[in-house]
Amino acid sequence: MEPRGRGRGRGRHSPSTAPVVVRYEESERGSGSKEKNSSADSDSVEMRVGKLSIGDDKPAASGFDICPPKQAGSVVLKPPLFLKNREKRQSSNSRSNVVVSLRPGMVFLKGYLSLSDQEMIVKRCRELGVGSGGFYQPGYGEDTKMHLKMMCLGKNWDPQSGQYGDRRPFDGAKPPQIPPEFHSHVHSALKDSNALLPSISPDICIVNFYSQTGRLGLHQDKDESPDSLRLGLPVISFSIGDSADFLYADHRDLDQPQKLLLQSGDVLIFGGPSRNIFHGVASIHPNTAPNLLLQHTNLRPGRLNLTFRRFLT
Numbered sequence: 622m623e624p625r626g627r628g629r630g631r632g633r634h635s636p637s638t639a640p641v642v643v644r645y646e647e648s649e650r651g652s653g654s655k656e657k658n659s660s661a662d663s664d665s666v667e668m669r670v671g672k673l674s675i676g677d678d679k680p681a682a683s684g685f686d687i688c689p690p691k692q693a694g695s696v697v698l699k700p701p702l703f704l705k706n707r708e709k710r711q712s713s714n715s716r717s718n719v720v721v722s723l724r725p726g727m728v729f730l731k732g733y734l735s736l737s738d739q740e741m742i743v744k745r746c747r748e749l750g751v752g753s754g755g756f757y758q759p760g761y762g763e764d765t766k767m768h769l770k771m772m773c774l775g776k777n778w779d780p781q782s783g784q785y786g787d788r789r790p791f792d793g794a795k796p797p798q799i800p801p802e803f804h805s806h807v808h809s810a811l812k813d814s815n816a817l818l819p820s821i822s823p824d825i826c827i828v829n830f831y832s833q834t835g836r837l838g839l840h841q842d843k844d845e846s847p848d849s850l851r852l853g854l855p856v857i858s859f860s861i862g863d864s865a866d867f868l869y870a871d872h873r874d875l876d877q878p879q880k881l882l883l884q885s886g887d888v889l890i891f892g893g894p895s896r897n898i899f900h901g902v903a904s905i906h907p908n909t910a911p912n913l914l915l916q917h918t919n920l921r922p923g924r925l926n927l928t929f930r931r932f933l934t
């Protein structure tokens with residue numbers, strides 16, 4: 622989310638009082654660099670917006686549903702048997718122990734989250750995502766939508782100001798808390814990574830949902846507190862659903878950033894000397910999510926990504 626740390630002023634939309642249904646026909650509206658002129662991805666997305674009331678803690682809006690109910694009469698094609706068997710083997714609760722050190726402070730845990738972990742995470746994100754403070758399409762301004770849906774847990778990150786806060790400026794909703802099960806997965810991943818990085822108990826989780834045309838420009842995560850950044854407290858990233866081409870580099874204008882394929886269940890950690898890397902998502906690989914995950918959750922086509930961070934030291 623490129624302009625993290627580059628605020629463009631805090632925009633506040635007038636709260637509406639009557640429930641409305643907003644249908645976004647998202648289209649390319651920006652031009653020029655991906656980062657500064659992000660526009661919406663090409664999905665048609667329906668969001669039901671309830672009565673909005675700044676300062677009200679009760680559920681006020683229902684957001685984008687990442688696991689919409691199956692349509693009556695829809696036909697689900699059965700995956701080939703070999704694929705089912707392979708996924709069944711992978712679905713055991715045991716975690717992969719493939720740990721790859723990509724560079725100092727950057728560790729990749731390949732296939733770390735089991736299928737049941739992934740299902741639990743999808744289901745929790747779905748529940749939280751349709752409630753107050755749930756998924757919405759963020760933007761840096763009226764005409765600069767990001768190519769993803771976002772929900773913040775713990776603290777809100779506002780793309781317009783590049784700041785964290787306790788409530789969302791545009792509807793006053795408080796971000797849901799980070800579920801305890803998520804904390805335990807973060808804790809285990811940090812421990813199993815053997816990375817020489819400080820351990821954290823995250824107080825922020827940014828949850829992104831990318832449609833199959835979603836993407837995210839190269840940016841640094843630099844809006845956490847100066848102490849958190851100075852200490853190189855790690856960012857822990859979980860990938861679920863369709864695979865993605867993840868890019869990273871020391872500089873934004875590097876012609877050839879490094880590319881890493883992130884698949885469902887992968888965990889990536891970057892902290893210490895890699896805390897300030899530029900990173901982003903170049904593309905999503907359609908129809909690459911595990912079949913069993915889709916069958917068990919009805920996750921939409923696309924990719925769910927959770928990045929855990931620590932704002933305060």
Ligand SMILES: O=C(O)CCC(=O)C(=O)O
Pocket residue numbers: 622827829837842858867883900901902926928
């Ligand atoms: O989706 C990803 O893998 C990266 C997400 C990210 O960079 C962010 O939320 O800041």
